[in-house]
Amino acid sequence: MGKIRMMVYVVITLLVSIFVVISGLSQDDVKTVEDSAFEEKMRPPVPFLHDEHNEKAEIEECNVCHHVYEDGEKVEDDSSEDQECSDCHTLNKGDNPLSLVKIYHLQCRGCHQEKKAGPIMCSECHPR
Ligand code: HEC
Ligand code: HEC
Ligand code: HEC
Ligand code: HEC
Known part of the structure; x- marks a missing residue:
């Protein structure tokens, strides 16, 4: 050459x-949610077309999901998109009342239930 x-x-x-x-x-x-903290997954990765989802769902603020808390209060003008959920939420309950599976279900399914839009059934988020 x-x-x-x-x-x-x-x-x-x-x-x-x-x-x-x-x-x-x-x-x-980001096309799926695949938190690295789950060691042995029982289910395949959850389809989640990040940007398309948030556009369709009309979510403006990143910290609706990527939140930051201080003294138990959500900080309105800060966000944590540089971190995985599991950086703060541990796999098992430990001292925290919410396990890692629970926080995903609370956030994802919780909003779908509230908005009456988006999947609620196991198989809709966890295709076999
Ligand atoms: C509906 C909830 C939700 C909203 C709103 C949201 N995200 Fe995310 N985001 C996620 C989830 C879930 C993941 C994947 C987490 C994982 O797998 O660990 C993610 C991952 C990311 C990643 C990591 C990419 C990677 O390759 O690791 C970045 C960067 C990011 N989001 C930025 C943003 C920005 C910027 C906004 C606002 C414009 C935003 N997010 C809004 C849920 C959301
Ligand atoms: C920087 C640390 C941090 C990151 C990253 C983080 N959280 Fe949290 N989250 C907290 C704290 C602190 C609380 C307050 C309650 C507690 O101590 O568990 C909380 C509370 C929650 C709650 C219960 C209250 C509510 O808002 O409904 C859910 C659900 C939740 N987080 C989901 C998530 C999801 C899903 C992700 C990833 C997209 C995420 N969190 C990322 C720190 C974090
Ligand atoms: C703050 C509210 C909110 C949160 C949090 C949220 N969603 Fe949604 N999601 C919606 C809404 C609203 C729709 C319906 C959008 C439409 O089609 O009009 C939706 C639709 C969907 C759909 C259908 C296909 C698509 O992309 O539109 C999937 C799959 C989905 N959500 C997965 C998730 C997952 C996985 C999470 C958690 C990581 C999540 N959502 C968190 C509001 C939310
Ligand atoms: C709105 C979407 C949604 C619905 C509905 C939902 N999940 Fe999930 N689930 C998730 C997300 C997102 C994760 C995190 C996946 C990851 O990081 O790999 C998760 C994680 C899990 C995990 C831990 C990871 C694994 O594969 O072992 C299990 C088990 C699970 N879900 C079971 C269920 C069951 C059972 C139902 C019905 C009762 C259900 N889920 C309904 C979104 C959903």
Whole structure:
């Protein structure tokens, strides 16, 4: 390979990897909920087309889901989208009254029940 071709090759490879890194951190790529804390899952990943879902559901604020609490109160102008739910909510109950499964069900199904829109049945969120 000539020197110039080599340089072009190196630059392109760099650009591609930068793109992959950036898009890997973007929420448009989120198509399922697959919390890494569940070690042995009983069910396949839950389909969740992040951006499309939130547009259809007309949810404006990220912290409707990615919330932050302080002294038991939700902080209105802060959000936690840089964290997984399980960074704060442990797999098993422990000291917390809500296990990781419960918080997902409370948030997802809870809103669907309240809004009378979106899936409520197990099999609608957990396709076999
Ligand atoms: C209806 C709830 C909900 C709303 C509203 C929401 N998100 Fe998310 N978001 C999630 C869930 C659930 C995940 C996946 C969590 C997991 O698998 O750990 C996620 C994941 C993410 C991720 C992580 C992507 C990755 O690759 O790890 C980012 C970044 C993110 N959301 C940003 C945002 C931003 C920015 C907003 C507001 C514009 C927003 N979210 C609104 C529920 C929501
Ligand atoms: C930065 C830490 C943090 C992150 C990240 C976080 N939570 Fe929470 N969450 C809390 C705290 C603190 C509370 C208050 C009650 C408690 O101590 O469990 C709470 C309460 C809840 C509750 C019960 C009250 C309510 O709002 O209905 C649900 C449900 C919940 N979280 C779901 C989620 C989901 C789903 C995610 C991921 C999309 C998430 N949380 C991410 C800290 C967090
Ligand atoms: C704050 C309210 C709210 C929360 C939280 C929420 N949803 Fe929804 N969801 C909706 C609404 C409203 C619809 C119906 C949208 C429509 O089609 O008009 C919906 C629809 C859906 C659908 C049907 C297909 C689609 O994408 O429109 C799926 C699947 C779904 N939600 C999964 C989830 C999961 C999984 C979570 C938790 C990670 C979640 N939702 C959290 C409000 C919410
Ligand atoms: C509105 C959507 C929704 C509905 C309805 C729902 N779930 Fe879930 N469930 C979730 C999400 C989101 C998670 C987190 C998945 C993950 O991170 O892998 C979850 C996690 C789980 C888990 C732990 C992860 C695993 O695979 O072992 C179990 C078990 C589970 N759900 C069972 C049920 C059962 C049983 C029902 C019906 C009574 C039900 N779910 C209804 C959304 C839903």
